[in-house]
Amino acid sequence: xxxxxxxxELIRTxxxxxxxxxxREMIQKxxxxxxxxxREEDNTYRCRNVAKLLYMHxxxxxxxxxxxxxxxxxxxxxxxxxxxxxxxxxLLLDERQxxxxxxxxxxxxxxxxxxxxxxxxxxxxxxxMGSSEMCRDLAGEVEKLLKTSNSYLRKKVTxxxxxxxxxxxxxxxxFLPATKNLLSEKNHGECELVxxxxxxxxxxxxxxxxxxxxxxxxxxxxxxxRILRLLRILGKSDDDSSEAMNDIxxxxxxxxxxxxxxxxxxxxxxxxxxxxxxxxxxxxVLAINILGRFLLNNDKNIRYVAxxxxxxxxxxxxxxVQRHRSTIVDCLKDxxxxxxxxxxxxxxxxxxxxxxxxxxxELLYFLDSCDPEFKADCASGVFLAAEKYAPSxxxxxxxxxxxxxxxxxxxxxxxxxxxxxxxxxxxxMHAYTVQRLYKALLDDISQQPLVQVASWCIxxxxxxxxxGQCEEEEPIQVTEDEVLDVLEGLLVSNLSAxxxxxxxxxxxxxxxxxxxxxxxIKKVVSIYGSSIDVxxxxxxxxxxxxxxxxxxxxPALLERMPIMEKSASNGPTEIVQTNGETEPSVxxxxxxxxVSQPANQVGALLHLFLNLDLHDxxxxxxxxxxxxxRANPNPNVAVITIHASNSTxxxxxxxxxxxxxxxxxxxxxxxxxxxxxxxxxxxxxxxxCVGLQCDFxxxxxxxxxxxxxxxxxxxxxxxxxxxxxxxxxx
Amino acid sequence: xPMRFLLLFSRQGKLRLQKWFTPLTDREKKKVIRDVMxxxxxxxxxxxxxxxxxxxxxxxxxxxxxxxCTGLExxxxxxxxxxxxxxxxxxxxxxxxxxxxxxxxxxxxxxYYILDEFLMxxxxxxxxxxxxxxxxxxADTLQETMEEYMNRPAF
Numbered sequence: 043x044x045x046x047x048x049x050x051e052l053i054r055t056x057x058x059x060x061x062x063x064x065x066r067e068m069i070q071k072x073x074x075x076x077x078x079x080x081r082e083e084d085n086t087y088r089c090r091n092v093a094k095l096l097y098m099h100x101x102x103x104x105x106x107x108x109x110x111x112x113x114x115x116x117x118x119x120x121x122x123x124x125x126x127x128x129x130x131x132x133l134l135l136d137e138r139q140x141x142x143x144x145x146x147x148x149x150x151x152x153x154x155x156x157x158x159x160x161x162x163x164x165x166x167x168x169x170x171m172g173s174s175e176m177c178r179d180l181a182g183e184v185e186k187l188l189k190t191s192n193s194y195l196r197k198k199v200t201x202x203x204x205x206x207x208x209x210x211x212x213x214x215x216x217f218l219p220a221t222k223n224l225l226s227e228k229n230h231g232e233c234e235l236v237x238x239x240x241x242x243x244x245x246x247x248x249x250x251x252x253x254x255x256x257x258x259x260x261x262x263x264x265x266x267x268r269i270l271r272l273l274r275i276l277g278k279s280d281d282d283s284s285e286a287m288n289d290i291x292x293x294x295x296x297x298x299x300x301x302x303x304x305x306x307x308x309x310x311x312x313x314x315x316x317x318x319x320x321x322x323x324x325x326x327v328l329a330i331n332i333l334g335r336f337l338l339n340n341d342k343n344i345r346y347v348a349x350x351x352x353x354x355x356x357x358x359x360x361x362x363v364q365r366h367r368s369t370i371v372d373c374l375k376d377x378x379x380x381x382x383x384x385x386x387x388x389x390x391x392x393x394x395x396x397x398x399x400x401x402x403x404e405l406l407y408f409l410d411s412c413d414p415e416f417k418a419d420c421a422s423g424v425f426l427a428a429e430k431y432a433p434s435x436x437x438x439x440x441x442x443x444x445x446x447x448x449x450x451x452x453x454x455x456x457x458x459x460x461x462x463x464x465x466x467x468x469x470x471m472h473a474y475t476v477q478r479l480y481k482a483l484l485d486d487i488s489q490q491p492l493v494q495v496a497s498w499c500i501x502x503x504x505x506x507x508x509x510g511q512c513e514e515e516e517p518i519q520v521t522e523d524e525v526l527d528v529l530e531g532l533l534v535s536n537l538s539a540x541x542x543x544x545x546x547x548x549x550x551x552x553x554x555x556x557x558x559x560x561x562x563i564k565k566v567v568s569i570y571g572s573s574i575d576v577x578x579x580x581x582x583x584x585x586x587x588x589x590x591x592x593x594x595x596x597p598a599l600l601e602r603m604p605i606m607e608k609s610a611s612n613g614p615t616e617i618v619q620t621n622g623e624t625e626p627s628v629x630x631x632x633x634x635x636x637v638s639q640p641a642n643q644v645g646a647l648l649h650l651f652l653n654l655d656l657h658d659x660x661x662x663x664x665x666x667x668x669x670x671x672r673a674n675p676n677p678n679v680a681v682i683t684i685h686a687s688n689s690t691x692x693x694x695x696x697x698x699x700x701x702x703x704x705x706x707x708x709x710x711x712x713x714x715x716x717x718x719x720x721x722x723x724x725x726x727x728x729x730x731c732v733g734l735q736c737d738f739x740x741x742x743x744x745x746x747x748x749x750x751x752x753x754x755x756x757x758x759x760x761x762x763x764x765x766x767x768x769x770x771x772x
Numbered sequence: 773x774p775m776r777f778l779l780l781f782s783r784q785g786k787l788r789l790q791k792w793f794t795p796l797t798d799r800e801k802k803k804v805i806r807d808v809m810x811x812x813x814x815x816x817x818x819x820x821x822x823x824x825x826x827x828x829x830x831x832x833x834x835x836x837x838x839x840x841c842t843g844l845e846x847x848x849x850x851x852x853x854x855x856x857x858x859x860x861x862x863x864x865x866x867x868x869x870x871x872x873x874x875x876x877x878x879x880x881x882x883x884y885y886i887l888d889e890f891l892m893x894x895x896x897x898x899x900x901x902x903x904x905x906x907x908x909x910x911a912d913t914l915q916e917t918m919e920e921y922m923n924r925p926a927f
Contacts, residue, residue, distance in 0.1 A: 050878055057877075093881060100787055100880065102802075122915045129884055137795045159911045169893045170793060194907065201892040208893075264859075264899045267852050307851035314849070342820040347850055378819045 046079055047072075049093045056101075069103050080111055088115060089123050092130050099133060109134050109141050116148045121160065124152070128163045137173030146176050153183045161187075162198055169202035177206040181213050188217070263304045270294070270311045277319030284320040291316055295328055306336070306344050310351075317355055327362050330355065334366040342378050349373060349384035356391045367392050371401070374408045386416060390423040398431040402441060410448050417452035421445050425457055435468045436514060439475050447482050450489025458494050463606050465499060474514040476503040481518065483528055488537045494545045497532060500525060501549025502603060505556040522557045526550065530566060544577055551585045555600045564589055700747040774894025775853070776828060776843040777804065778887070780876065783837055785809055788876050789883055793894035804843075812841055822850050833857050837873050856896060863890055863904055885911065 047055075052072060059065035076091045092111050099105035112134060115127025135142040145167070152164035165187075168180060184206055187199045207214050260266075273291075277284040294312050299305045309332055316329040333355075336348035352370070356363045370392065373385035386408065393401045402424070409420045424445050432438035442461055446453065465475050479496035487493055500507065504525055510517035532538050532546040547570060554563045567589065570582035588596050748759040780789035787805060796804070811825055812832045823830050825843075831853045832841040840857045844850065861871075863886050868875040876883050889904045891897055898904050 053878055097880065100790065102787070121911075125885070125911070125915065126881065129881055133790075136792075136797070138797060157914070159907070159914060162907075166888045166892055170888075171795070173795070194903075197897055198892065201895055201897055204895070205893040262899050263852070263855060264896045267849060268896075271849075303851055304855055307849060307855055310851050311849050314847075342818075343822060343851065343854065346820045346822055380820045380823060 046075060046087050046091055046094075049090060049097065052094050053097060056097075065101075066103075069098050069101070073098065073103070077107060080107070085118070088118075089120075089126050093126050096126075096130055096133055105134055109139075113141070113144050113148070116145060116152075121157070124160060124163055128167045132167055132171055135171070137171060137176075142171075142173065143175060146179050149176070150180060150183060153180070153187065158192055158195055161195055165195070165198040165202045169198070169205045172202075172205060172209065174209045177209045178213070181206050181210070181216060185216055260299060260302075260304050260308065263308055266294075266308050267311045270308070270315050274315040274318045277315070277321075281320050285322075287315075287319065288322060288325055291321070292325060292328065295332060303341070303343070306339075306341075310336075310344075310347055313351060317351070326359055330359055330362040330366075334369065337366060337369045337373065342376075342381065345373065345376070346378070346381050346384065349381060349388055353384060353388050353391065356388065360392075363388075364392060367397065367401075371404045374404060379413070382412065383416065386412075386420060386423070390427060393427045393431060395431045395433075398427065398433060399437075402427070406441070406444055406448075409445065414452065417449045418454060421449050421453045422457065425460070429464070435471050436474070439465070439468060439471050439478070443478050443482065446489065446492040446495065447486070450486075450492035453489075453491040455491070458491050461491075461495050462498050465495070466502075466603055467605050469605070471514070472499075472503045473506040473512040473517075475499060476507045477512050477515070477518060480507055480520065480525070480528070483532075487532060487535060490539050490542050493532060493538065493542050497529060497542070497545040497549040500529065501545075501552035504549075504553045508557070522553075522559055523562075526553070526557075526562055526566075529553075533566075533570070540575060540577060543575065544581060547578060547581050547585075551581075551588075552600045554589075555597050698749045700749075702745045702747070774845070775848075775891070776845065776894065778891075779805060779808065779839075779841045780883075781805075781809055781839050781841070782873060783813065783839070785813060788838065788873070789880060789887075791884070791887060791891075808841060808843070812839055821854060831857070835861050838876070856891075859901070860887065860890060863901060866901065866905055867908060882908075 056065055056068055059068055072094065076095060079087060079091050088111055092108055092115060095105045095108040095111075099108075108130065112127050112130035115123045116131060118124060118127065131142070131145060135145075149164045149168055152160050153168075155161050155164070165184075168176065168184070172180070184199060184203050187195065188203060190196055190199065203217050207217060273283075273287050277287055291312055295309065295316075298308050298312075300309060313329045313332050316325050321329075330352070333348045333352050336344045337352075339345060339348075349370070352363055352366070370385055370388050373381055374389065376382055376385065386405075389401060389405060393405075405420065405424055405427075409417065409424065412420060424441065428438055428441045432441070442464070446461075465472070468475070476499045479492075479499050482492060483496045483500075504522075506512075507520055507525060508522055510519060512518075529546045529550050533543055533550075538546070547567075550563055550566055554560050557563070567582050567585045570578050571586050573579045573582060588599070745760065750757055750759075774793055776792075776794050778789070778791040778793075779787065781787045787809075790801070790805065792801060808825060808830055811823060811830065815823070815832075821831060821833055823832075828843045828845060829848065829850060830841060830843055831850050832839055833854060834840075840861065842853060842857065844853060864871045864876070864883065867882065867886055868879070886904065886908060889898060889907050898907075
C-alpha cells in the first residue's frame, strides 16, 4: 500500500474542490484510505492519518473512528505522535464518552515524564477537558507537581489544579498548602489565591517592570486584572478586606492611563470590583463617575460596557447614576444597535416623578425613529412609566395617544384592556379622549390596538362625541351617521383582525342606547347574525335577541361602564344561565364551562362595583363577594342588574349564581321571570340581570346564593337583599 | 473567569479553529458554532464588538479575513478579552511571521499548540510573549529532531 498522502497535500487538494459535493467525495475517499490504514495498525503513518482526520473534522465531517487511534498516539514514545494524539483527544473526545477514561493511565505516565514538554501536554489536556473521574484519579499527581522548581511547569500545573478544583470542589483542601507557597514567587503566572495581592498590585503599577509582559505601556494588564478579580472575590462579603483595599482601588482608578483599550479594561475591572465589595460611598461615586466618563468615550465598546454596568448599579446607586442621565439619553441616538438597547433599558430605569416630562419626550422621539425590534418593548416601557409618574391625566392620555398612533401595531395585546381601564377611570377626559381617538381612526385604521381602543371608546362615549362637549380642545362636528360609518367601515375592512371586528360590533350595539337613530344599528346587527365568523355571529344573534325580546333590559345592560378598580389582569369567566321554575322561584345558573385561569393570572376575578347612579342602587357584601344591584323600573317588569366581583385575592371558578324570591300570597306573587347573564366584560366583571315581576318590591326579600370554588374548595355564599329602595318603584 | 469557547472563522463562514473549554456534545457544539457565526457575520462593520447570545456574552474581533470569537460568562471583563484576542494574534504573528489566514489553514495544529501555551482551561496561562515563543521553539525542535532521525517528515 502506498504511503498515505501528507497533510498539507490533502489540504491543498480539498481546497481545489469547487462544489460541496466534490469536496465530500474527496473526503470520503480519503476517509476510506485512512480507515484501511488504521486497520493495518501502521505505526509510522498513524500520526499523519490522525492529523488529516482532524482537518476533516474541522470541516464538519464525522471523525469518531479516529478516537482510539488518538489514544494509541498518546501512548507512543515519539513526541510528534504525542502532540497530535493529545490534540486529537482534545478535539474528538469529550468527557461524556467513556473512551476518554482510557487516557487516564497515559496521562498519569506523561505527568511524570522526563521531558517537560510532554508533561506540559498532559497537563494541558487534563486542564482543558479532564472529567471529574479523571481529576479525582490524577489529583494526587497534580498536587505533587505543584512543588516542582520548574517555572514553566508550575504555571501549567497551577491552572490544571484550578480546573481540578472546579470539577471536584472537595479536593480543594489538598491544594491549599501548596498555593501558599506559590504566593511568594516572583514569576508572574501563578499568583492565584493571594493575601499579599495588594502589595503585588502596587508594585506592578509603580514599577516599569518587565517589557515582555507589557501591553501599550501598562505592565502586565492580565495579571493586574486577575488580582483585581481576586480582590473582588475576597472583599465581597468581608468588611475588613474591603477596607484594606480601598486605597489601592482608588489608586488604580486614578493612575491608570486611559488612552488605550488596555487601560480602560483595567479601569473597568476596578469599577466592577468596587461595586461588588463593601466599599465606602466615596469610592462608589468615583466608580460611577468613571462609568460616566466611559459614556463619553469615542470607542463604542467602552460606551457599551459603561451602559451595561450602569444598568446593574442603577438600583443601588440611583442618585449617582441620575447625574449622568443626559449622556445616557444621548446614547439613544447612537447608531449601534446594542448600545441603543442598553440605553433604552437604562433610560426607563431612570425615569421618576421629577424628570418624567423631559424623559418621555426623548423616549417618544426614540419610539418614532427606532427599529421595529425595539418598538414593542419601548411602548410597554412608556405605558408603565406613564402610569407610575404621569403628572396629569391630560398628559397621560396624550402620551397614550402618541404611542398608539406612532407604534400602534407593535403595542402588546394585553395593553389594550389596561388602556381601556385607564381611560374609563379618567372621567373628566372622556370627551377629549374619544374625540382624539375618533380623529386618529379617520386617519388610519391599520393599527389594531389603536383601533380596538378607539372602537371601545366610541361605543362608550359616542354621545359625548356627537354632542361636541369637549373642553380640552376645539370640539369637532360629527353626526351619528358619520360615527356609524366609521365603525361599520371597521367591520368590513380587510385590515381589521377578528378581535377588532368584535370590538366594533359591540361598540355599534352600545350606541343604540346613546344615539337616537336605532334603526340603522338594528339593521347592522341583524346582518351580522349570519356572518361566517362564529364570534361575530354569536354576538349579533345575542344583540338581536336583545332588541327583539329583551328590549326593556337593553338600556341597563348597555349603560356607561363605571370606574373599575385596578385588579390584576385576568380572564373572563363565561357563565350561562337558564330560567328556573316559578316555585320557589329559584333561578339557577348553569355551571359555567370551567374556564381555567392561566397560571400567571393572579387574584380577583369578578369585581362588583357600585353604580353610583342616583338612588336606585344599593349594595351588599358577602364573605368574598361584592354585589351591587341596580333596579330599573319598568311598568311590567323590574329589572335588577347585578354586577358581581370577587373581593378576595384568589381565583374563583365554577361560579353559580342563584336568586330566589319567597312565594308570598298576594294578588300578584313575585316571580322571577328571567335571569340573564351576559358575557363578563373586561377585567372580569359579571353582569347579571334578574327580571322580576312584582309590584311590591319595597318589601321584597330576595335570596342570593353564590357557589364557587375558591382556592380549590367549594364555597357557598348566602345573602339576602331586602332593602330595595321604595322610591324607585313608584 | 474562564472563557467558554474560542472560535476562528472566515468571512465565508468556514471554521478555522475551535477550542472548547466546557464539555458539550458534538451536536451542541455544532449548534453554537452555527448560531454564533450567523450572529457575528451579520453585524454591520462599525458596530460594537460585544453581543449577547443566550446567557453568554460574545466578544469578537475581525483581523483581516478572520473573525476571532469567544464566549464569556456574565461576570467577565469584555474589554480585557479583546486584549486576550489581540495577544493571541500577536503570538501567531510572531510565530508565523506576518501571519495570514492561509498560515492558519495549512498549519492549524501549530495554531492549536500556540493557543495551548497561552491559555489553559479558558484562563490566561502565560502573559509573557517571549516565554510562549521560547516554548514553541523548543517543542518544535524536539519534534524536528525526531523527523531528522526518521529522515522523513512526520506528516
